Amino acid sequence: MWLISLSASLGEFLGLTGARLNGAELVAAGLATHFVPSEKMAELEKRLIGLNSGEENAVKSAIEEFSVNGQIDENSVLNKKTIIDECFSKDSVEEIITSFEAEASKEGNGWIVAFLKGLKRSSPTALKITLQSIREARKGTLSECLKKEFRITMNILRSVISPDVYEGIRAVTINKDNAPKWDPPTLGSVDAAKVDQVFQPFEQDFELKIPTGDESRWEGKYEDSPYATF
Numbered sequence: 001m002w003l004i005s006l007s008a009s010l011g012e013f014l015g016l017t018g019a020r021l022n023g024a025e026l027v028a029a030g031l032a033t034h035f036v037p038s039e040k041m042a043e044l045e046k047r048l049i050g051l052n053s054g055e056e057n058a059v060k061s062a063i064e065e066f067s068v069n070g071q072i073d074e075n076s077v078l079n080k081k082t083i084i085d086e087c088f089s090k091d092s093v094e095e096i097i098t099s100f101e102a103e104a105s106k107e108g109n110g111w112i113v114a115f116l117k118g119l120k121r122s123s124p125t126a127l128k129i130t131l132q133s134i135r136e137a138r139k140g141t142l143s144e145c146l147k148k149e150f151r152i153t154m155n156i157l158r159s160v161i162s163p164d165v166y167e168g169i170r171a172v173t174i175n176k177d178n179a180p181k182w183d184p185p186t187l188g189s190v191d192a193a194k195v196d197q198v199f200q201p202f203e204q205d206f207e208l209k210i211p212t213g214d215e216s217r218w219e220g221k222y223e224d225s226p227y228a229t230f
Helices: 008-017 023-029 038-051 056-066 081-087 093-104 112-121 124-137 142-157 164-174 192-199
Strands: none
Touching: 008 081, 008 112, 008 124, 038 056, 081 093, 093 112, 093 124, 124 142, 124 164, 124 192, 142 192
């Protein structure tokens, strides 16, 4: 959900490339309220414990005491917004990659190369699902987005349209050959209708239950739920 709170292009860029933002960048992007350097964290923790209070203003004041104004590096992706906006104005993952390739050929755009490599070695199916999920989320309520993310997660784990999540785990953490064999192997071979299938509503019993109050919270066990036999 936090990706859609960013500018359209930045959220999609982070989602598809897996690019990381540091503390100063998180504050600048609006994803964090304060930046406390690592070396000050232990002291901040002691201060918060010593407050013996959860009062909002007291906690905020303590955090602000240890916060600093981080500087954004000139090479930060936050300073590449014009290029990112242009590339992610395209309709498809294929067009986004083609646009990045064109930009990478220009002088001073060497920073794009690493992100292009990452995109090209990622699961084609995952890239398609990710882009569609972020773009669709902008049109939904929080409840609708949570339900849709649940469907996506369940369908990916069940390998409804592709076993890529398990192939990625195998390649990175089990065999560690870093040579995943994606299925399907290319963006062009990913069936758009199958991608849409991942987003489709479940039968009512299997949909995510969104609690509206403490009285509606589920206190059962997974083994006793419909999902155990899903």
